[in-house]
Amino acid sequence: MSDAPILQLKNITKTYPGVIANENVSFSIARGEIHALLGENGAGKSTLVKMIYGVVKPDGGEMLFNGEPYAPAKPFEARAKGVGMVFQHFSLFEALSVRDNIALGLSAAEAKKGDLKKRIVEVSTTYGLKVDPDRLVGTLSVGERQRVEIVRCLLTEPKLLIMDEPTSVLTPQEVKVLFETLRRLASEGVSILYISHKLDEIRTLCSRATVLRGGKVVGSCDPRQETARGLAEMMIGQTLSTPTRETGEPGEIRLKVQELFMESDEQFGVDLENITFAVRAGEILGIAGVAGNGQTELMEALIGERRSRHARHIQIDGIDIGHEGPRQRRARGMCFAPEERLGHAAVPGMSLWENAILCSGPGADFARGGFVRHRAATRYADKVVADLNVKTASVRSAARSLSGGNLQKFIMGREILQQPKVLIASQPTWGVDAGAAAAIHRVLLDLAKSGAAVLIISQDLDELFTISTRISVIAGGYLFPSQPTEELTVEKLGLAMGGRVKEIASAKEATHV
Amino acid sequence: MDLVLNILLGVAVAATPLVFASIGELITERSGVLNLGVEGMMVMGAIAAFAATLASGSYVVGIVAGAAAGAAMGALFGLLTLSLMSNQVATGLALTLFGLGLSALIGQQFAGASLPQFPRVNIPVLTAIPFIGPLIFGQDALVYLSIALVLGVGWFLTKTRAGLILRATGENHDAAHAIGYPVIGIRYLAVTFGGACAGLGGAYLSLVQTPLWVERMTAGRGWIALALVVFASWKPLRVLGGAYLFGGITILQLHSQALGLKIDAQILSMLPYLATIVVLVVISRDATRMKLNAPSCLGKVFYATS
Numbered sequence: 018m019s020d021a022p023i024l025q026l027k028n029i030t031k032t033y034p035g036v037i038a039n040e041n042v043s044f045s046i047a048r049g050e051i052h053a054l055l056g057e058n059g060a061g062k063s064t065l066v067k068m069i070y071g072v073v074k075p076d077g078g079e080m081l082f083n084g085e086p087y088a089p090a091k092p093f094e095a096r097a098k099g100v101g102m103v104f105q106h107f108s109l110f111e112a113l114s115v116r117d118n119i120a121l122g123l124s125a126a127e128a129k130k131g132d133l134k135k136r137i138v139e140v141s142t143t144y145g146l147k148v149d150p151d152r153l154v155g156t157l158s159v160g161e162r163q164r165v166e167i168v169r170c171l172l173t174e175p176k177l178l179i180m181d182e183p184t185s186v187l188t189p190q191e192v193k194v195l196f197e198t199l200r201r202l203a204s205e206g207v208s209i210l211y212i213s214h215k216l217d218e219i220r221t222l223c224s225r226a227t228v229l230r231g232g233k234v235v236g237s238c239d240p241r242q243e244t245a246r247g248l249a250e251m252m253i254g255q256t257l258s259t260p261t262r263e264t265g266e267p268g269e270i271r272l273k274v275q276e277l278f279m280e281s282d283e284q285f286g287v288d289l290e291n292i293t294f295a296v297r298a299g300e301i302l303g304i305a306g307v308a309g310n311g312q313t314e315l316m317e318a319l320i321g322e323r324r325s326r327h328a329r330h331i332q333i334d335g336i337d338i339g340h341e342g343p344r345q346r347r348a349r350g351m352c353f354a355p356e357e358r359l360g361h362a363a364v365p366g367m368s369l370w371e372n373a374i375l376c377s378g379p380g381a382d383f384a385r386g387g388f389v390r391h392r393a394a395t396r397y398a399d400k401v402v403a404d405l406n407v408k409t410a411s412v413r414s415a416a417r418s419l420s421g422g423n424l425q426k427f428i429m430g431r432e433i434l435q436q437p438k439v440l441i442a443s444q445p446t447w448g449v450d451a452g453a454a455a456a457i458h459r460v461l462l463d464l465a466k467s468g469a470a471v472l473i474i475s476q477d478l479d480e481l482f483t484i485s486t487r488i489s490v491i492a493g494g495y496l497f498p499s500q501p502t503e504e505l506t507v508e509k510l511g512l513a514m515g516g517r518v519k520e521i522a523s524a525k526e527a528t529h530v
Numbered sequence: 531m532d533l534v535l536n537i538l539l540g541v542a543v544a545a546t547p548l549v550f551a552s553i554g555e556l557i558t559e560r561s562g563v564l565n566l567g568v569e570g571m572m573v574m575g576a577i578a579a580f581a582a583t584l585a586s587g588s589y590v591v592g593i594v595a596g597a598a599a600g601a602a603m604g605a606l607f608g609l610l611t612l613s614l615m616s617n618q619v620a621t622g623l624a625l626t627l628f629g630l631g632l633s634a635l636i637g638q639q640f641a642g643a644s645l646p647q648f649p650r651v652n653i654p655v656l657t658a659i660p661f662i663g664p665l666i667f668g669q670d671a672l673v674y675l676s677i678a679l680v681l682g683v684g685w686f687l688t689k690t691r692a693g694l695i696l697r698a699t700g701e702n703h704d705a706a707h708a709i710g711y712p713v714i715g716i717r718y719l720a721v722t723f724g725g726a727c728a729g730l731g732g733a734y735l736s737l738v739q740t741p742l743w744v745e746r747m748t749a750g751r752g753w754i755a756l757a758l759v760v761f762a763s764w765k766p767l768r769v770l771g772g773a774y775l776f777g778g779i780t781i782l783q784l785h786s787q788a789l790g791l792k793i794d795a796q797i798l799s800m801l802p803y804l805a806t807i808v809v810l811v812v813i814s815r816d817a818t819r820m821k822l823n824a825p826s827c828l829g830k831v832f833y834a835t836s
Contacts, residue, residue: 072708092710108705110698112826121698122709125691 021084022047023177023208024069024100029078031064037232038064041078044227044234046177051199051209053219053240056229057252057450058422059408062212065229066179069210070102071095083176093124101170102179103163111155115165118154122169140171144198159308160191167198178202179210182448184218190307196222214450216245217479230254249451262462262484262502268298271470272351272439273332277325277339279318287311287494289318294489294496296439296470301461302499303485304474307514311494312474313356316443319472320353321346333439347376352437354428356444356474358421362428365417369409370398372416373431401430405456422449426457433460440464443474458484478507490514537785538665542673543739545777547572547731549676551755552762552769553683554727558604559759560687561720562700562827565607566622568728569752570629575600575729576736577633577640580743584643593672593733600729601722603629608721611831612714618829626752634745645741648672672734677770679727684766696720700825703832713832728752757806763813763823776802 022045029042039061046052056062067073069080071089080087082098089095092102109118119137120128130136137150146164154162163183170178180199184192199209199222213219219226219240226240228251236251243251250256277292289311296302306312317323318331325331325339332338333349341349355361363372374383374394383394398412405426409419416424429445445461446454461484465471474491475481481488482502489499490513497513551568558565565571578599583592607625610616648670651657656667687693696716699706703713735747754776762768782789783798791798 071710092708096710104708108702108708110701110705112701112823113694113698117694117698120691121694121706121711128691 025081027079029075031075040232042234046208049203049206051203051211051223053223053226054212055226055252058420060229061232096173099176101173101175103166109154109162115148115152116150119169141168160187177208181212216248253452265299267300270295271298272296277330281314287314289314290495292496296472298468298470299465300486301465301471301484303481303488304491305481305510306491310492319441350438352432352435352440354432354442358424363416369412370395373398405430422453425449426453429457433464439470441472537781540781541777542669544780545773546673546676547734547751548755548773550731551728552758553680554724555759558720558724559828560700560825561696561717562825563717563721564618564829567607567625568755569748570626571600571603571725571728572732572752573633573748574603574629575732577637579733580736596733597726597729601726604721604725608718612717615831637743640743648738680766680770700827703827761806761809
């Protein structure tokens with residue numbers, strides 16, 4: 018009996034009006050196994066997981082848990098059986114304490130059992146997941162919040178733990194700690210169903226993988242035996258042509274930033290310190306760094322949401338623009354795609370074509386004399402959808418109805434197709450699957466080739482190594498001088514990202530003087 | 531001395547309808563629903579309580595009828611906004627207009643009727659203590675009920691699991707849904723309870739404060755109750771304090787001449803509202819605290835994405 022899989026899915030089918038989310042999905046998860054569930058955006062991973070967790074009911078097929086029929090009608094039933102889940106967008110309540118948050122995730126009987134606070138501390142110390150039960154969740158960092166979710170799951174003593182994109186918001190260090198915890202759980206017999214886009218993570222962590230495409234299982238493999246490329250090709254069902262960077266002669270300086278200082282207006286923000294760099298035509302400058310080291314502030318300063326003290330701090334083609342706002346900068350041929358897709362890069366409740374109008378610059382002017390040029394805007398939005406293969410019913414769909422990856426493709430396309438002179442993008446492929454990421458990378462490279470200066474702020478080092486001509490690191494609000502990608506290694510960058518090179522650099526400066 | 535006693539007794543009478551209505555709205559808002567129809571629910575409670583008491587001769591029947599009418603209005607609001615997903619602000623305003631109109635229609639036949647003075651509690655010896663006796667032991671039963679209700683709600687929200695779930699629902703309905711709590715069901719209970727409380731507040735007006743039916747007799751108290759919830763930053767005990775502060779200012783204004791105050795009555799009647807605005811501004815200055823106190827999902831429509 019103990020050799021029987023912990024969870025077995027047989028011909029699970031789920032259809033939504035007009036969409037088959039899952040069709041005859043069958044696979045099983047063994048005890049103590051870390052099992053990866055792979056698939057592009059919209060391949061049906063989320064729906065499948067929701068059915069296992071009892072949020073959604075399958076239309077057909079059956080599930081066996083521990084060899085017994087399993088059909089949870091509610092998450093509570095799933096949890097009672099021993100299924101825990103850590104959500105991609107955390108299911109936490111910011112205004113409540115850690116303890117209250119955890120109590121809410123337990124059944125009434127479990128929450129009463131013994132001193133909850135003591136149990137939280139016990140579990141968190143056992144697994145190296147430090148959390149303070151009395152703190153408000155709103156004051157915790159993203160990594161700490163995830164720990165709260167995991168501790169909450171562990172308190173129910175799960176036999177199967179589902180993790181939906183757990184590392185997309187973590188720093189490399191936090192990822193390492195998380196993996197240690199997961200391996201330890203697996204060694205204790207807990208099975209883990211692990212969903213992620215990051216193929217390298219899956220190759221180091223998981224011992225088996227099931228690949229979904231279009232709602233169907235298209236294969237399973239041992240990810241340790243596969244290359245990241247092989248896994249990606251299984252997911253998208255065609256050979257993946259990774260874009261390659263051509264080394265050409267860089268042109269004139271298009272974007273120049275010098276001696277930019279800026280104090281953050283957020284309570285926990287990072288002040289920018291003497292930021293100086295230049296991007297030439299045809300170049301892609303990658304800015305690496307752990308989240309929260311000034312990327313947000315740098316982005317705000319570059320796109321004009323916060324003006325710099327003197328106009329000369331930021332220049333496009335030699336013209337001082339530090340005092341100009343976002344619209345004026347757009348008018349000068351600068352385009353930008355901020356990190357936060359809904360609410361910052363796009364208006365959630367507006368349709369795609371309306372969102373296309375909002376960024377109109379010289380390359381895409383859809384509001385002339387105060388009137389909206391509906392047809393031109395729609396045509397442009399259609400072109401973006403077609404060129405970047407955005408999956409949407411039509412350009413009249415609201416931005417919020419698109420999946421994260423698809424909306425990201427739309428936003429990147431919207432900016433890039435305007436043929437900007439300078440493009441600034443933060444996390445251009447965050448949450449986007451391998452195929453779509455390759456597509457975005459290709460258009461970015463093409464844009465640079467056509468003579469634009471491109472600046473990419475990203476936490477994904479692979480991405481930066483793939484497309485950047487030069488890379489520099491931001492740490493504690495300070496930007497290190499950039500170096501050609503060929504001369505860099507992940508180790509070198511990692512050291513700088515830890516913020517230590519700054520001390521070394523300043524020490525060196527001191528000795529030079 | 532008698533004047534002071536009268537004023538202090540009057541404060542409780544003026545404050546109690548506000549206590550009822552705002553503690554109900556507090557529960558509604560804590561669950562994440564903004565019901566602007568408090569005025570309408572109150573006035574329906576007032577007419578229902580008056581009519582039922584007149585017909586049955588029993589205050590208890592009247593009070594229950596008032597609460598039931600308010601609850602029915604609250605449930606109607608729930609049906610419209612929670613099941614039919616209509617806009618909460620617009621629906622709340624409509625509920626107020628609907629309640630005012632319907633109560634006037636029902637109330638036509640009761641114009642001119644009146645009820646006897648609502649009895650005050652009389653405990654031998656204790657109530658007879660001069661000054662303090664009538665103040666602490668000689669109020670009417672509904673005053674004690676309203677205070678008990680506030681304490682009960684405070685205990686419920688902070689000490690019980692059900693209260694925690696209610697707060698969680700108002701804080702982040704998507705997360706509550708993902709964990710598996712019935713968001714819509716919880717909110718139905720909350721708006722119905724809120725309606726019942728508003729109905730009680732209305733009943734207090736037509737049974738105790740002025741024991742007769744007057745069209746639109748709530749006279750904006752529903753709106754004050756709404757402001758009180760924000761004023762109290764969604765904390766039950768502060769609602770009690772706020773309601774008595776308002777009650778006090780109202781009574782002060784009534785007695786201003788007798789007290790020899792040389793301030794225009796109009797200015798005095800503005801005071802409660804000015805106080806609200808000032809307090810709201812002061813509270814809002816501390817953005818982080820405000821954010822922590824206000825239910826994050828207040829007024830947002832919840833679509834169950836399954």
